[in-house]
Amino acid sequence: MGWTNYHGHCNYCDGHDEIEAYVKKAIDLKMDAIGISSHAPLSFPSEWNMPAYKLDDYFKEIDDLKEKYSGEIPVYKSLEVDYIPNLMSPIHADILKANLDYTVGSVHFIGQMNDGTHWAVDAPADEFIKGLQETFNGDIKRAAIRYFELQREMLEIATPDIIGHLDKIKMHNKTFNLFDEDDQWYVDEVMKTLELCKEKNVIVEINTKAYYRDGHLFPGPEYFSALKRLNIPITINSDAHHPDRLLLGFDEVASLLIEAGFTHLTELVNGQWEQVEFSREGILINV
Numbered sequence: 001m002g003w004t005n006y007h008g009h010c011n012y013c014d015g016h017d018e019i020e021a022y023v024k025k026a027i028d029l030k031m032d033a034i035g036i037s038s039h040a041p042l043s044f045p046s047e048w049n050m051p052a053y054k055l056d057d058y059f060k061e062i063d064d065l066k067e068k069y070s071g072e073i074p075v076y077k078s079l080e081v082d083y084i085p086n087l088m089s090p091i092h093a094d095i096l097k098a099n100l101d102y103t104v105g106s107v108h109f110i111g112q113m114n115d116g117t118h119w120a121v122d123a124p125a126d127e128f129i130k131g132l133q134e135t136f137n138g139d140i141k142r143a144a145i146r147y148f149e150l151q152r153e154m155l156e157i158a159t160p161d162i163i164g165h166l167d168k169i170k171m172h173n174k175t176f177n178l179f180d181e182d183d184q185w186y187v188d189e190v191m192k193t194l195e196l197c198k199e200k201n202v203i204v205e206i207n208t209k210a211y212y213r214d215g216h217l218f219p220g221p222e223y224f225s226a227l228k229r230l231n232i233p234i235t236i237n238s239d240a241h242h243p244d245r246l247l248l249g250f251d252e253v254a255s256l257l258i259e260a261g262f263t264h265l266t267e268l269v270n271g272q273w274e275q276v277e278f279s280r281e282g283i284l285i286n287v
């Protein structure tokens with residue numbers, strides 16, 4: 001009995017260690033499976049994404065590690081793919097031909113700044129505020145609505161297996177108190193997006209990356225009962241950028257999910273997504 005994690009970044013993008021370090025750590029932690037999901041390359045420079053010339057090596061390295069550790073842990077090959085209209089999506093030709101085990105589809109970039117730079121909603125605080133000003137004239141409501149609209153567009157026309165950090169647009173609220181997350185317009189955007197996840201059978205990850213930094217989960221526990229009511233497939237991911245963060249907050253999140261009535265997580269079992277029972281200690285079968 002252990003955990004799985006399908007969302008993690010290595011030193012091919014903005015993560016902090018080699019892929020093998022993550023696999024070894026996962027084995028140490030008695031995890032049942034690990035998926036590697038570097039930020040897929042983009043056609044413009046980005047501090048976070050993998051450069052395109054590294055992509056073939058990335059795939060080869062994961063394929064080699066799948067083989068090397070086949071008796072110990074399933075290693076899955078993935079990418080966290082941006083959705084940017086007309087530029088990148090989980091069904092971009094480069095993504096389809098990669099034959100990934102699954103895709104994590106995420107919206108980070110929601111507009112362009114005056115100098116043409118793409119503005120990421122999870123940029124550091126000062127860049128976030130500058131981008132909000134230049135891209136949406138400081139109007140956080142418009143920016144947040146655009147963020148969710150882009151996610152729904154991705155769900156409709158470029159459906160990923162997992163949607164990454166569904167409400168990450170809230171991440172700078174802790175510092176700047178930009179909007180009230182209980183406002184009806186905001187709740188409506190989250191709910192419309194969740195309903196579309198259900199319709200498209202897309203897995204919603206509970207992303208723990210910021211849990212110890214500022215207490216954020218994406219999506220937050222206030223949506224767990226809605227996830228349950230809508231019977232949306234969920235999984236727990238840490239979006240790890242370091243091997244030590246592979247299981248960050250998993251037991252606490254599991255407790256919150258159990259409190260909300262969840263009994264199953266969505267897991268890859270021999271390469272197929274299945275509903276698997278879980279407890280506070282992990283999933284209840286060996287996958």
Ligand SMILES: [Zn+2]
Nearest residue numbers: 080106164165
């Ligand atoms: Zn992301």
Ligand SMILES: [Zn+2]
Nearest residue numbers: 007009080239
């Ligand atoms: Zn990520």
